[in-house]
Amino acid sequence: MKARAYCSSANLGPGFDLVAAALDAFYDEVSVVDYSEDSKPEVVITDIRGPYGENLSKELNTAKRAVEYMLEEKKLPYRVYLELWKGIPVEKGLGSSGASAAAAVLAVSKTLGIELSPEEAIKYAGEGELISAGIRHYESVAASYLGHIVVLYSFTPLKVIKIKPPVEPLFLIVLPEVKAPLRKTSIVRSIIPKKIPLEVHVRNAGRLAALIYGLTTGNLKVLGEGMFDEIVEPAREVYVPLYRKIREVALTNGAKGVAISGAGPSLLILVDEQTSSTVEKVVKEVYENEGISVKIKQAHLAPPAHIIE
Amino acid sequence: MKARAYCSSANLGPGFDLVAAALDAFYDEVSVVDYSEDSKPEVVITDIRGPYGENLSKELNTAKRAVEYMLEEKKLPYRVYLELWKGIPVEKGLGSSGASAAAAVLAVSKTLGIELSPEEAIKYAGEGELISAGIRHYESVAASYLGHIVVLYSFTPLKVIKIKPPVEPLFLIVLPEVKAPLRKTSIVRSIIPKKIPLEVHVRNAGRLAALIYGLTTGNLKVLGEGMFDEIVEPAREVYVPLYRKIREVALTNGAKGVAISGAGPSLLILVDEQTSSTVEKVVKEVYENEGISVKIKQAHLAPPAHIIE
Numbered sequence: 096m097k098a099r100a101y102c103s104s105a106n107l108g109p110g111f112d113l114v115a116a117a118l119d120a121f122y123d124e125v126s127v128v129d130y131s132e133d134s135k136p137e138v139v140i141t142d143i144r145g146p147y148g149e150n151l152s153k154e155l156n157t158a159k160r161a162v163e164y165m166l167e168e169k170k171l172p173y174r175v176y177l178e179l180w181k182g183i184p185v186e187k188g189l190g191s192s193g194a195s196a197a198a199a200v201l202a203v204s205k206t207l208g209i210e211l212s213p214e215e216a217i218k219y220a221g222e223g224e225l226i227s228a229g230i231r232h233y234e235s236v237a238a239s240y241l242g243h244i245v246v247l248y249s250f251t252p253l254k255v256i257k258i259k260p261p262v263e264p265l266f267l268i269v270l271p272e273v274k275a276p277l278r279k280t281s282i283v284r285s286i287i288p289k290k291i292p293l294e295v296h297v298r299n300a301g302r303l304a305a306l307i308y309g310l311t312t313g314n315l316k317v318l319g320e321g322m323f324d325e326i327v328e329p330a331r332e333v334y335v336p337l338y339r340k341i342r343e344v345a346l347t348n349g350a351k352g353v354a355i356s357g358a359g360p361s362l363l364i365l366v367d368e369q370t371s372s373t374v375e376k377v378v379k380e381v382y383e384n385e386g387i388s389v390k391i392k393q394a395h396l397a398p399p400a401h402i403i404e
Numbered sequence: 405m406k407a408r409a410y411c412s413s414a415n416l417g418p419g420f421d422l423v424a425a426a427l428d429a430f431y432d433e434v435s436v437v438d439y440s441e442d443s444k445p446e447v448v449i450t451d452i453r454g455p456y457g458e459n460l461s462k463e464l465n466t467a468k469r470a471v472e473y474m475l476e477e478k479k480l481p482y483r484v485y486l487e488l489w490k491g492i493p494v495e496k497g498l499g500s501s502g503a504s505a506a507a508a509v510l511a512v513s514k515t516l517g518i519e520l521s522p523e524e525a526i527k528y529a530g531e532g533e534l535i536s537a538g539i540r541h542y543e544s545v546a547a548s549y550l551g552h553i554v555v556l557y558s559f560t561p562l563k564v565i566k567i568k569p570p571v572e573p574l575f576l577i578v579l580p581e582v583k584a585p586l587r588k589t590s591i592v593r594s595i596i597p598k599k600i601p602l603e604v605h606v607r608n609a610g611r612l613a614a615l616i617y618g619l620t621t622g623n624l625k626v627l628g629e630g631m632f633d634e635i636v637e638p639a640r641e642v643y644v645p646l647y648r649k650i651r652e653v654a655l656t657n658g659a660k661g662v663a664i665s666g667a668g669p670s671l672l673i674l675v676d677e678q679t680s681s682t683v684e685k686v687v688k689e690v691y692e693n694e695g696i697s698v699k700i701k702q703a704h705l706a707p708p709a710h711i712i713e
Contacts, residue, residue, distance in 0.1 A: 112606045113613060248614035248630065250607070256617050256626065290599040296635070297421045298559070299605075300612050304422060305557035307616040308565050317565065321557065326605070 097126040097404045098202035101397035102183040103190030103238035104268070104356040104363045108322035109303040111287075113247050115238035116363075117397035120268050121189065124180040124403070125158055125198040127206040133174035136166030145181040147191070157192040158199035161223030161236075165200055165209075168219065175203055187270055188357035190235030194400075196223035197239035201400045214253045216240050230284070235357065242399035244310050262313030263395055267350075267375060269362040270390040271382055273336055284358070286330045295325050319351025319365045328355050335359040337381055344377045406435040406713045407511035410706035411492040412499035412547035413577070413665040413672045417631035418612040420596075422556050424547035425672075426706035429577050430498065433489040433712070434467055434507040436515045442483035445475030454490040456500070466501040467508035470532030470545075474509055474518075477528065484512055496579055497666030499544030503709075505532035506548035510709045523562045525549050539593070544666065551708035553619050571622030572704055576659075576684060578671040579699040580691055582645055593667070595639045604634050628660025628674045637664050644668040646690055653686045 102121040107114050128141055138160075140153040153159070158179055166173055177199060183191040200220045204211050211219075220236035237245040237255055244258040291299075302321045309318025332338040335355055341362060342353045349370030356363045366374050375391050382389040410431045414424040437450055447469075449462040462468070467488060475482055486508060492500040509529045513520050520528075529545035546554040546564055553567040600608075611630045618627025641647040644664055650671060651662045658679030665672045675683050684700050691698040 109609070110613070111609075113610050246610070246613045246617065248610040248617075248626075250610075254614075254629070256614065258617070287602060289602050291602060291605050293596060293598050293600060293635075296600050296605050296608075300418070300420075300609055301422050301555070301557040301559075303609050304419070304555045304612060304616045305563075305565065307613045308555065308557075308567070308620055311617055311620040317557075320563070326602075 096202050096206045096402060097124055098198040098205070098400055099124045099403050100194040100198035100201070100239040100400035101242070102194055103235040104188070105190060105234045105238070106324065106327065106354060106357065107306055107363065108324040108328070108352070108354040109299045109306060110246070111324070111327045112232060112234060114244065114306065115190065115234040116244050117238040117242045118266060118268065118394040119397040120392045120394035121183040122397070123183050123191070123194040123198050125195060125202045126178045127175060127202050128178050129176040130173050130206065133172055135172055136163055137174045138162045138166070139174065139176050141176050141178055143179045143181060145179070147183060147185050148179065148181040151181065151185065155226050157196040157223030157226050160226045161196035161220045162199050162203045164222040165203065165219035169209060171207060171209070173207065177202070184270060188355065188359045188361040189268070190239060190357060192224060192227035193220065193235035194239040196220040197236050197400045201240065201402065205402055213241055213255060217255065218253055240400050243396045246307065258310045260310050260313045260396070262315060264315055264318065265366055265368065265371060266394045267364040267366055267371065267378070268356065268392045268394050269341070269364060269378060270392070271336065271360055272388045272390070273360050287327050288330060291326055299324060299326055315351055315365065315367070322352030322354045322365060324354065331355055331359055335362070336387065337385060338362070340381055341378055344381055345374050348373050348377045350374045405511050405515045405711060406433055407507040407514070407709055408433045408712050409503040409507035409510070409548040409709035410551070411503055412544040413497070414499060414543045414547070415633065415636065415663060415666065416615055416672070417633040417637070417661070417663040418608045418615060418635070419555070420633070420636045421541060421543060423553065423615065424499065424543040425553050426547040426551045427575060427577065427703040428706040429701045429703035430492040432492050432500070432503040432507050434504060434511045435487045436484060436511050437487050438485040439482050439515065442481055444481055445472055446483045447471045448483065448485050450485050450487050452488045452490060454488070456492060456494050457488065457490040460490065460494065464535050465504070466532030466535050467504040469535045470505035470529045471508050471512045473531040474512065474528035478518060480516060480518070482516065486511070493579060497664065497668045497670040498577070499548060499666060501536035502529065502533060502544035503548040505529040506545050506709045510549070510711065514711055522550055522564060526564065527562060549709050552705045555616065567619045569619050569622045569705070571624060573624055573627065574675055574677065574680060575703045576673040576675055576680065576687070577665065577701045577703050578650070578673060578687060579701070580645065580669055581697045581699070582669050596636050597639060600635055608633060608635055624660055624674065624676070631661030631663045631674060633663065640664055640668055644671070645696065646694060647671070649690055650687055653690055654683050657682050657686045659683045
């Protein structure tokens with residue numbers, strides 16, 4: 096049994112810890128290669144392959160931890176053997192660890208015949224994030240598991256809205272090849288302000304409202320206007336070289352919205368068919384003028400995690 | 405020329421300074437009784453009538469100030485004579501001052517043949533709020549002017565989304581007869597915290613997302629779940645007697661959501677046809693057991709401000 100889950104882009108600007116988009120540019124796959132009853136739940140990762148599989152830990156792995164947690168919670172004493180295929184670039188802000196966990200939870204639950212509610216699946220997969228991020232967080236696993244756009248509007252209990260916009264947004268995923276020495280999400284989180292001025296809260300909330308309205312109605316202009324954050328991005332952009340500059344040239348060349356993808360350094364740019372190639376060109380130029388090479392991929396919203404064989 | 409504008413309920417919980425609903429329970433009307441060219445713009449209120457017209461200032465009046473500001477900005481040297489009919493209870497958190505201003509701006513602009521964009525009209529009417537609230541704020545005038553639900557998602561420049569939910573929400577407007585010595589919006593605003601913990605911002609933003617999604621899709625359950633605020637209401641509820649108790653009994657008796665209307669002391673409760681009378685009954689009981697008399701009115705979303713004769 097093999098499951099596929101797509102990469103994700105969290106926040107979309109003002110949706111910190113709440114909003115994420117599943118994107119079809121990259122995906123991970125997890126196969127259950129074997130399983131047997133055992134005295135206590137255990138997960139063994141036998142192999143990690145794929146273009147981004149090198150140097151990944153088989154022990155401190157979100158897929159392993161997510162499935163172990165699911166087996167513990169469901170009181171299922173199995174030893175499960177998994178194989179990972181990593182197609183999502185690691186530590187780029189594209190929800191790589193969350194996608195592995197989502198695919199693993201799906202593959203194992205289907206293999207063992209366990210029925211999971213979306214909230215249960217997200218909870219188990221999110222537990223895996225403790226390994227990679229140092230905290231539980233759910234928005235990227237929710238996007239990888241449920242597909243399209245997710246909004247976590249309550250944490251205790253976990254409640255999630257899924258939005259499939261009536262007009263398909265087109266994004267550019269921008270991957271600058273920068274060495275970010277402090278890429279671990281836990282460290283990148285620690286620089287976010289702990290307190291926010293009321294007026295900044297109000298302005299950010301307004302743009303989140305625009306984001307949700309734009310996604311729900313398919314009004315991509317309003318969606319793009321909503322992709323602007325004053326709370327998390329100003330703190331994070333020190334680790335995201337050229338962000339303000341890229342933002343500016345993208346918007347003046349027809350992009351509808353720009354945001355840091357997750358904790359960065361990748362960016363997410365909302366474009367349309369007409370402006371896509373121009374925006375790609377000018378963004379590339381900005382990086383290359385500074386000696387930074389960059390990859391840019393078009394992406395649409397991705398389907399939910401699913402069994403492929 | 406006479407214009408009518410409906411009352412409004414601001415915030416709906418987490419939408420502080422952003423979201424307001426126009427409600428058909430009460431309305432104000434403004435008539436242009438005469439006008440003539442003059443050396444500088446001036447507005448004279450000749451009479452204030454109606455059930456809530458007593459003891460209102462003709463000088464420090466939002467309708468007067470809103471129209472004067474419009475005439476100044478548009479460089480229209482007219483002396484305009486207005487008559488107000490106040491059908492909206494004053495200082496109850498129902499956007500009474502905003503409705504007068506919205507009706508006045510509409511009546512005068514139509515009389516003088518001035519074309520206004522929605523944003524212009526809201527800006528002029530919002531200027532009137534300086535008189536009553538001590539600051540410019542736009543969400544209640546926007547709701548009274550545009551009708552249904554409005555979301556101000558940008559302030560500079562002013563940008564507004566208008567939402568007409570595909571399923572008609574039913575509200576109860578609860579008007580407890582309490583003397584609130586400090587009812588002026590400017591004072592009620594001053595007790596709101598100036599800084600907000602990040603985690604509270606995230607939780608409130610999540611519920612705002614639910615609110616916008618619920619309104620846009622007509623999912624009234626999610627809308628009701630979104631009507632919960634941790635920032636403004638905890639500060640304001642000291643002026644809103646029994647709020648937590650009312651909230652609890654309403655929700656346990658089938659209400660979908662409860663919020664303080666504007667700055668209070670009125671409440672807004674989202675119900676459905678089946679639960680409406682039960683909720684009304686239990687809410688009434690709570691107040692009456694404490695010796696507070698209360699009026700409760702059903703309300704649907706109201707249409708935009710419009711000319712009636």
